[in-house]
Amino acid sequence: MTTLLISEIFPPRHGGSGRWFWEIYRRLPRADFLIAAGEDPQQESYDRAHDLRIVRMPLTLQQWGIASLCGLQGYTRAILRLRRLAAEHHVTAIHSGRCLPEGIMALALRHSVGIPYACYVHGEDVNTATLSREHHWLARRVLGGxxxxxxxxxxxxxxxRQEWGLPVDRVRVLHPGVDTDRFVPAPRDAAVRARLGWGDRPVILTVGRLQQRKGHDRMIEAVGKVRRTIPDVLYSVVGGGEERDRLGELTACAGLAGHVQFLGELADEDLIRCYQQCDMFTLPNRQVGKDIEGFGMVLLEAQACGKPVIAGNSGGTAETMKIPETGWVVAADDPAELAESIINILSDRGRMARMGLAARAWVSGQFSWDELAPRAGSIFREMVRCRSQDTCFHEHEVDV
Incomplete structure (x- = not known):
């Protein structure tokens, strides 16, 4: 029996969900899983370095709806490719990487060839789907099927459960995790810090796509307040995205060019060095409209490297930490509160060290991929048992 994972986002393409899938499926039996992954310019060199069963195909759609000819054609091409792939490899179950657009492909295959599917949901995806009547309608069909x-x-x-009306017995929670063998604490290294442009300065790190909900703008405002108490503070930002120009302008207008650093997207080894050499980590996320931070894998990565963390009080970020031992949750849309929390941690080296030790222990015990992969395997086997016994599933119309 072969299970097919469908995911547009998969390494080497950056994205938390793609890393999640990579870490889980590479720890499961190779013969049982096939991955239909989206294309990336670096895919050939990346795929030569592993032994996962991956078929690359164009899964990026210009439109996620089906009302337009463009959207309908995009889905049709993808579904036909996936249908041929499923037949060739005798696929008996599908895992959809997101509700949209992959979920529509999975739903179409269930209706056309009878293959059941499970659907991953990340929080922000179902929230933002409600902003479009068509996407809302499509997501309801995917979740219901x-x-x-x-x-x-x-x-x-x-x-x-509360906003989409899914019964509790249809939902399973599977937290993302972190590779605790790669993301490890390291001694302070003057040479690495010099290459990063940090020197001996206290460094606050944020890693993530530059989008509004991540809260980089509020953090830049907070840095202006932090430097009154800690004059040599540096805020280092890893990641790229649509907010880059605006954040650069905000930094310049605030006179903080010497206190804010944009490193862009980094390779994993350089990213790990940033986690290891920073003093603390922030993900100042907030809700913007319906857009939320579903979990926050970067908070796990920072804690695995022995760093205290601060996150915004929206979405699922509080689940990544043991409050207040390893990190704090604050109203990150308030730069003053954010700045006060940062000052309280950076100004107390003893507290920083205690939180860092507790963070490493917390993540190693709760979020190691080696601990989470068996949980994933158990959920996947449950789906197979449900299908064979025909006792667990009926089409469910989720609420509007």
Missing amino acids: AHLVIANSRNTERIL
Whole structure:
């Protein structure tokens, strides 16, 4: 029996969900899983370095709806490719990487050839789907047709139950995790810090796509307040995205060019060095409209490297930490509160060290991929048992 994962986002393409899938499926039996992954310019060199069963195909759609000819044609081409792939490899179950657009492909295959599917939900995806009547309608069909829905956090599970009406027995929670063998603490290294342009300055790190909900703008405002107490503070930002120009302008207008650094997207080894050499980590996320932070894998990565963390109080970020021992949750849309929390941690080296030690222990015990992969395997086997016994599934019309 072969299970097919469909995911547009998969390494080497950057994205938390893609890393999640990579880490889980590479720890499961190769013969049982096939991955239909989106294309990336670096895919050939990347795929030569592993032994996962991957078929690359164009899964990026210009439009996620089906009302337009462009959207309908995009889905049709993808579904036909996937249908041929499923037949060739005798696929008996599908895992959809997101509700949209991959979920529509999975739903179409269930209706056309009878293959059941599970659907991953990340929180922000179902929230933002409600902003479009068509996307909302499509997401309802996908969730209603899934054997199981896999939520990335308790907060996402709550959204699915309370706002989409999914019964509790159809939802399973599977947290993302971190590779605790790669993301490890390291001694302070003057040479690495010099190459990064940090020197001996206290460094606050944020890693993530430059988009509004991540809160980089509020953090830049907070840095202006932090430097009154810690004059040589540096805020280092890893990641790229649509907010880059605006954030650069905000930094310049605030006179903070010497206190804010944009490193862009980094290779994993350089990213790990940033986690290891920074003093603390922030993900100042906030809700923007319906857009939320579903979980926050970067918070796990920072804690695995022995760093205290601060996150915004929206979405599922609180589930990544042991509050207040390893990190704090604040109202990150308030730069003053954010700045006060940062000052309280950076100004107390003893507290920083204690939080860092607790963070490493917390993540190693709760979020190691080696601990989470068996949980994933158990959920996947449950889906197979449900299908064979025909006792767990019926089409469910989720609420509007």
